[in-house]
């Protein structure tokens with residue numbers, strides 16, 4: 199029996215500020231634009247708005263490179279605008295959480311500028327500085343051979359003091375040294391206290407398991423002899439002091455605050471590269487007092503190439519693989535004091551219809567509804583990403599890669615182009631193009647499609663990123679009054695999830711027909727209540743799995759208006775309850 203608490207039942211809605219709504223025609227979304235759409239968000243029936251980084255930033259990684267935690271990036275607005283946003287949320291009974299990005303800062307943050315200025319600067323130790331190594335020929339080598347997230351190595355040479363600094367992401371995102379207590383205190387003050395005092399209700403915590411590293415920085419074993427840089431997550435993720443650091447942040451800082459309505463704050467941490475439930479549980483077990491919840495990323499790895507270094511080398515996946523992942527993270531909290539999360543999309547992934555189903559004209563709406571059923575019937579806290587509720591899809595395949603803006607996509611692409619030019623790997627380039635068309639982070643970052651007017655009603659100026667060619671076909675305005683729209687379906691599923699929260703939010707999960715290649719079926723159970731879910735992941739009719747339909751069961755929702763008790767239609771999703 200899971201203890202009941204508000205954030206377990208809440209539905210979160212993620213807003214990516216650059217792409218949500220522009221109010222002043224500069225082509226960038228902004229906080230006043232978001233406030234102008236707050237009634238739209240509230241009308242969905244969601245409980246919490248999660249705002250991706252709107253802090254001062256050079257935008258090398260779309261705001262995940264912060265140069266001042268206590269200021270807002272001017273095109274987005276001001277600190278007062280964020281306070282108004284919090285008020286607008288609270289007035290409608292919603293909470294507001296911000297992104298907490300404190301594994302690294304921007305290289306333009308004052309702390310890093312000081313740190314890089316001299317070896318004796320008091321902030322030198324706030325980042326990781328290491329001397330060069332030299333090979334037999336006297337060539338300068340970085341301290342280690344680690345590969346970074348965005349292609350290339352994790353160490354960048356700095357001429358000023360002739361040392362290397364560490365960055366797990368872009369070279370403009372130097373990693374903070376959490377071993378240094380003063381550094382931790384500054385982070386808590388600037389990034390956490392500052393915003394909690396302004397009345398926000400919690401945080402989504404970026405890269406939370408990377409604060410502690412193996413600071414002796416051993417060389418990574420050579421798994422790919424073709425290149426110098428190697429996967430090395432074992433040395434910079436889930437390090438020896440990680441639980442100590444997160445506990446400190448929680449007990450010394452976060453736990454001293456409450457939400458606007460006097461409840462405990464909420465935290466959800468990003469826990470990548472931790473595929474074992476036994477490794478995840480210590481972070482979220484209530485008695486550990488670390489985090490409320492985490493995002494686990496097995497599901498987003500479906501289709502990604504093997505290993506950390508080949509993310510965009512698409513590999514086909516099967517439905518049984520997806521089921522095993524869902525089952526693993528649905529059931530790992532059984533009998534524990536931990537909690538789980540569910541999501542189909544975020545700002546770091548392709549759109550779910552395009553990635554996991556079929557985004558062609560014939561099927562995209564039923565697929566959107568089928569995926570909504572899959573999400574809204576799982577146990578855990580649900581996270582929606584802007585545009586998911588109107589069935590937004592990936593950028594058209596015809597777009598050249600040059601339309602993409604993401605530092606990760608472009609680095610991977612340029613690396614593939616370079617390797618092809620060197621004659622090393624000609625087919626890799628085309629494979630990476632294909633992978634990016636399906637999985638690039640850019641797809642989720644296209645401007646929100648509000649209506650059929652120019653630029654989808656997102657901006658009156660020219661958008662920072664190209665608007666989808668299909669915005670006249672897929673937009674919010676055309677769906678609001680249509681009872682059969684994807685949008686109306688999402689609203690209905692959010693309402694049904696609340697009405698049947700015992701079994702849908704808190705129920706225990708049991709996978710049915712694990713080896714069925716076409717249909718994903720499961721059962722949810724809570725005391726005398728049961729729900730049955732069947733999802734057809736193919737474009738052909740499939741039999742309803744045995745035990746799903748039948749006497750005593752009520753059809754709660756289907757992605758089709760008319761259903762056949764024996765057969766699922768193409769991409770049909772269905773949920774029954776039995777009380």
Ligand code: TEU
Nearest residue numbers: 259262299347367404405468470495546
């Ligand atoms: O992402 C963290 C991260 O390591 C991955 O889980 C993520 O999928 C990313 O796409 C790497 O391939 C977070 C943010 O969500 C992401 O947008 C940032 O780029 C990153 O941190 C760095 O701050």
